[in-house]
Amino acid sequence: MKIAVIGGGIVGTLIARLLSFYEADVTLIEKENDVGWGVTKANSGIIHAGYDDEPGTLRASLVVPGNEAYTQLQKDLDFPFMRVGSHVLAFNESDLKTLEELYKRGEKNGIKGMKILDREEVLSMIPKVNPDVKASLYAPSAGIVIPWRVALSASDNFVMNGGKLALGERVVDIEVSGGRVRKVITDKNEYEADVVINASGLFADEIAKMAGAESVPIHPRKGEYILLDTQEYTNYVLFPTPSHGSKGMLVVPTLSENTLIGPNAVDLPPDKKGDVSTTESGLKEVHEGAKKLIPSIKLNKVLRTFAGLRPESPQRDFFIKESEKVWGFINVAAIRSPGLTAAPAIAEYVVEELLQQRLKINLQKKREYIKSIKSIQKVSRLSIEDWAELVRKDERYGNIICVCNRVTEGEIVEAVKRGARTLDSVKFRTGAMCGPCQAARCAMKIAKIISREAGIPIEEILLNADGSNIAVGKVRP
Amino acid sequence: MKRVEVVVVGAGAAGMAAAKGAAENGAHVLLLDNENWVGGILQQCIHNGFGVHRYKEELTGPEFAERLKKEIPSDVEVMTGSFVHKIFPEEKKLIVISRRGIEEIHYESMVFATGAREKTFQSLLIPGTRPVGIYTAGQAQRMINIDGYLPGKRALVLGSGDVGLIMARRMHLEGMEVIGVVERLPYPGGLRRNVKQCLEDFDIPLYLSHTVVRVEGFPRLEKVIVAKVDGKFSPIPGTEKELKVDTLVVSVGLVPVKKLLAKFVDVESGILVSNSGQTSVDSIFAAGNVTTIFDLVDYVANEGEKAGKNAALYAKGKFEGKRIPVKKGEGVKVLHPKWYDPSDPLSVYLRVSRPMERAVVRIGKYEIEAEDLTPAEMVHVEIEPPCEDEIVVSVTEV
Numbered sequence: 048m049k050i051a052v053i054g055g056g057i058v059g060t061l062i063a064r065l066l067s068f069y070e071a072d073v074t075l076i077e078k079e080n081d082v083g084w085g086v087t088k089a090n091s092g093i094i095h096a097g098y099d100d101e102p103g104t105l106r107a108s109l110v111v112p113g114n115e116a117y118t119q120l121q122k123d124l125d126f127p128f129m130r131v132g133s134h135v136l137a138f139n140e141s142d143l144k145t146l147e148e149l150y151k152r153g154e155k156n157g158i159k160g161m162k163i164l165d166r167e168e169v170l171s172m173i174p175k176v177n178p179d180v181k182a183s184l185y186a187p188s189a190g191i192v193i194p195w196r197v198a199l200s201a202s203d204n205f206v207m208n209g210g211k212l213a214l215g216e217r218v219v220d221i222e223v224s225g226g227r228v229r230k231v232i233t234d235k236n237e238y239e240a241d242v243v244i245n246a247s248g249l250f251a252d253e254i255a256k257m258a259g260a261e262s263v264p265i266h267p268r269k270g271e272y273i274l275l276d277t278q279e280y281t282n283y284v285l286f287p288t289p290s291h292g293s294k295g296m297l298v299v300p301t302l303s304e305n306t307l308i309g310p311n312a313v314d315l316p317p318d319k320k321g322d323v324s325t326t327e328s329g330l331k332e333v334h335e336g337a338k339k340l341i342p343s344i345k346l347n348k349v350l351r352t353f354a355g356l357r358p359e360s361p362q363r364d365f366f367i368k369e370s371e372k373v374w375g376f377i378n379v380a381a382i383r384s385p386g387l388t389a390a391p392a393i394a395e396y397v398v399e400e401l402l403q404q405r406l407k408i409n410l411q412k413k414r415e416y417i418k419s420i421k422s423i424q425k426v427s428r429l430s431i432e433d434w435a436e437l438v439r440k441d442e443r444y445g446n447i448i449c450v451c452n453r454v455t456e457g458e459i460v461e462a463v464k465r466g467a468r469t470l471d472s473v474k475f476r477t478g479a480m481c482g483p484c485q486a487a488r489c490a491m492k493i494a495k496i497i498s499r500e501a502g503i504p505i506e507e508i509l510l511n512a513d514g515s516n517i518a519v520g521k522v523r524p
Numbered sequence: 525m526k527r528v529e530v531v532v533v534g535a536g537a538a539g540m541a542a543a544k545g546a547a548e549n550g551a552h553v554l555l556l557d558n559e560n561w562v563g564g565i566l567q568q569c570i571h572n573g574f575g576v577h578r579y580k581e582e583l584t585g586p587e588f589a590e591r592l593k594k595e596i597p598s599d600v601e602v603m604t605g606s607f608v609h610k611i612f613p614e615e616k617k618l619i620v621i622s623r624r625g626i627e628e629i630h631y632e633s634m635v636f637a638t639g640a641r642e643k644t645f646q647s648l649l650i651p652g653t654r655p656v657g658i659y660t661a662g663q664a665q666r667m668i669n670i671d672g673y674l675p676g677k678r679a680l681v682l683g684s685g686d687v688g689l690i691m692a693r694r695m696h697l698e699g700m701e702v703i704g705v706v707e708r709l710p711y712p713g714g715l716r717r718n719v720k721q722c723l724e725d726f727d728i729p730l731y732l733s734h735t736v737v738r739v740e741g742f743p744r745l746e747k748v749i750v751a752k753v754d755g756k757f758s759p760i761p762g763t764e765k766e767l768k769v770d771t772l773v774v775s776v777g778l779v780p781v782k783k784l785l786a787k788f789v790d791v792e793s794g795i796l797v798s799n800s801g802q803t804s805v806d807s808i809f810a811a812g813n814v815t816t817i818f819d820l821v822d823y824v825a826n827e828g829e830k831a832g833k834n835a836a837l838y839a840k841g842k843f844e845g846k847r848i849p850v851k852k853g854e855g856v857k858v859l860h861p862k863w864y865d866p867s868d869p870l871s872v873y874l875r876v877s878r879p880m881e882r883a884v885v886r887i888g889k890y891e892i893e894a895e896d897l898t899p900a901e902m903v904h905v906e907i908e909p910p911c912e913d914e915i916v917v918s919v920t921e922v
């Protein structure tokens with residue numbers, strides 16, 4: 048059985064990982080130079096409790112199991128994740144009514160531990176909250192995650208089990224004959240395939256068209272963010288009470304000890320799937336929105352701004368289905384929020400329900416496969432004794448390269464060993480270059496390490512995409 | 525574990541001078557730096573203009589560092605490639621990470637001289653894409669001068685401080701096309717001699733009262749959109765201009781690197797010290813750009829040397845710190861030091877809040893006449909005032 052998974056986001060990598068436990072020949076195809084650089088890299092990073100989703104939708108049925116799956120998934124894939132809990136804050140009577148509805152919906156969806164807290168309780172948990180707050184819906188099962196780390200670990204695990212990872216290859220066509228998928232054609236290669244899983248995020252409609260399969264139209268909805276170099280505002284994820292289906296502007300603590308504020312929501316036409324630029328009005332909106340929750344939020348410690356694009360479709364639900372027109376083609380499309388949360392459950396649903404039940408593909412578990420991996424050791428989080436021990440074994444763990452986040456040469460070398468060839472690949476694996484100096488002090492040092500370890504000349508080292516060479520030439524002698 | 529009398533954190537100009545000052549006063553000194561060399565930022569400043577006061581000569585950065593290094597007594601222990609990871613002021617110890625291992629250093633007194641880092645483009649909230657090709661000036665400087673690589677072909681510089689001006693010239697001399705320097709202030713941010721020697725001599729235009737409002741292009745920078753600004757630095761609609769460049773070099777100020785100590789000592793933008801270099805914690809001294817951003821390395825070295833001397837005296841129980849407040853009066857934007865300790869002369873460094881043609885600088889009861897003051901150029905006055913409750917420093921235009 049030959050299976051091609053298109054798209055190395057959180058969804059595609061988790062599906063590919065699960066498939067790598069079975070006797071199958073699986074190829075994961077990703078157009079970018081690393082996994083996790085699509086929708087998966089620019090979002091709120093929240094593992095939602097799951098009260099937003101209307102019971103009866105596919106989303107609702109996947110989000111709570113997805114949330115629960117994170118406990119085991121973290122153990123297996125060793126990525127940063129913490130159940131910090133979330134609050135939906137209510138500021139008026141109509142908000143209070145909505146909280147009640149969310150609570151009821153949450154119960155139907157099977158969420159455990161939710162509580163509606165009164166003003167005093169909210170103030171004591173979040174001292175800097177807007178004092179106009181009336182109540183909150185508190186959900187202890189909500190968490191925060193570093194989403195690209197899930198994709199990276201899943202893809203590493205996939206490769207360890209013999210999966211083939213095709214990075215930097217764009218799918219340009221899908222060959223179909225006799226009502227079945229036959230081949231996936233990229234700008235560089237061709238892959239024979241009995242089954243094609245379309246997990247290409249924003250581009251899922253275009254990929255489905257290549258196969259002549261059913262699709263839902265997808266347009267991007269931009270969300271802009273400001274990342275602050277402080278965690279003084281809140282230890283919990285804070286939402287305003289939702290209105291008109293939008294979650295509104297949030298204040299989110301991150302696992303790199305920062306605070307994320309945003310996102311706004313701006314619908315873009317379908318031809319703007321690459322437009323992740325930030326705008327003046329958007330950034331203003333984000334700050335104003337966040338101040339409604341925490342009035343004291345200031346923009347004096349800005350690390351950076353960014354934007355992500357939600358893959359929106361008119362029907363609003365996930366579109367996860369085998370094609371009725373083309374046997375072997377499976378859409379995992381329109382994975383809008385809370386796609387991160389649902390992703391582990393989506394992967395199971397695709398492999399168990401769609402492949403095995405509906406397509407009746409008899410997948411055999413491999414006799415031996417690896418299910419859990421260790422991610423790169425973050426040495427500055429170790430105890431001094433353990434760190435010292437590591438330096439005794441390998442002196443490179445004593446050479447600090449990223450001074451802001453204390454990332455050592457040893458960690459960077461390990462990232463290169465695991466396939467990192469660009470600066471962003473090192474950044475997303477190690478956390479280097481994410482601190483207050485934003486790579487100004489260490490980018491070149493890291494480029495030299497990649498160059499030395501992988502044998503690539505400095506001028507060919509990329510920041511991320513092809514064409515992003517960090518140097519254009521040598522200074523004349 | 526290791527025990528020293530004075531530990532110096534950071535071996536830039538301030539740290540090297542502190543090591544010298546402390547050793548010459550009889551202390552057993554350890555000088556630490558994370559880089560594999562001493563000299564700090566000086567090593568990447570290959571232009572002339574260092575040491576006019578201290579050595580009465582115009583040296584390059586590395587030459588200045590070499591001179592200063594020679595002045596450090598040979599009994600000072602120097603450990604490069606050594607990163608100070610944590611400081612425990614109450615136990616007077618710090619943890620150093622290096623390839624040789626992780627070591628605990630116990631000290632009697634410390635001189636903290638970790639310098640400054642550059643403010644980033646990303647922190648400015650300028651909207652647009654996030655392409656390759658945007659560098660801080662120091663990053664571009666290090667890339668060109670130390671690593672030997674060119675960041676791009678056609679550049680614009682944001683910020684007319686000295687670092688920005690010097691980088692405009694450097695890139696021009698290396699064969700890049702430098703299409704201009706953009707500055708939001710109505711006057712240049714750097715020294716006048718640098719405006720002449722770095723821009724005017726090479727016909728590089730300076731756009732005053734302008735700023736960058738947006739960047740475009742991905743994965744490489746393609747366009748920078750600039751606009752005129754009003755008195756409050758807000759872009760004036762309708763004045764936008766598109767400039768096609770692949771490189772934007774950003775020089776919008778330095779930020780003291782104070783995180784390791786910020787929880788323990790009094791800080792504002794930098795670590796606060798008295799004129800003897802002492803912080804709010806008796807055993808900790810600080811000097812150089814981590815205290816305030818100095819224009820001249822000569823000032824940095826002098827302050828470092830003094831802090832080193834006093835740290836040595838403290839280690840030997842011969843230093844009693846006093847802290848008489850030195851306060852900002854009218855016309856003063858930046859003032860250094862925070863306190864006056866009569867055991868040393870009072871070296872006052874200040875920046876005026878706006879350009880003034882003729883002015884009177886008042887330091888407590890002293891009055892000094894001055895001409896041609898701009899915020900870009902630090903004013904330095906050394907006096908020995910009597911002890912008072914506080915000393916107010918002001919500048920009035922006349």
Ligand SMILES: Cc1cc2nc3c(=O)[nH]c(=O)nc-3n(C[C@H](O)[C@H](O)[C@H](O)COP(=O)(O)OP(=O)(O)OC[C@H]3O[C@@H](n4cnc5c(N)ncnc54)[C@H](O)[C@@H]3O)c2cc1C
Binds near residue numbers: 078093271388
């Ligand atoms: C602003 C915002 C906030 C969000 N917040 C949350 C949240 O807090 N919690 C939550 O649970 N969810 C959240 N989400 C949703 C979540 O981020 C997404 O549902 C999830 O990341 C989707 O993952 P994916 O793998 O489907 O898509 P992607 O990560 O986009 O993966 C698809 C991959 O396919 C590749 N690809 C596309 N076309 C081709 C081609 N032709 N050939 C080869 N490869 C191709 C892409 O490069 C990409 O890497 C948010 C989304 C946004 C935008």
Ligand SMILES: Cc1cc2nc3c(=O)[nH]c(=O)nc-3n(C[C@H](O)[C@H](O)[C@H](O)COP(=O)(O)OP(=O)(O)OC[C@H]3O[C@@H](n4cnc5c(N)ncnc54)[C@H](O)[C@@H]3O)c2cc1C
Binds near residue numbers: 662
């Ligand atoms: C581009 C440029 C041009 C300049 N031009 C001139 C000029 O023409 N004339 C002039 O007089 N002055 C000039 N200056 C100013 C002058 O060079 C500086 O003011 C001076 O060198 C600063 O010295 P410092 O010791 O405070 O800091 P730095 O030189 O920054 O030294 C700090 C040192 O501390 C180390 N460090 C930091 N944290 C740690 C840690 N945790 N553990 C270990 N080590 C650490 C760093 O590695 C660094 O080596 C210029 C500066 C620049 C950037």
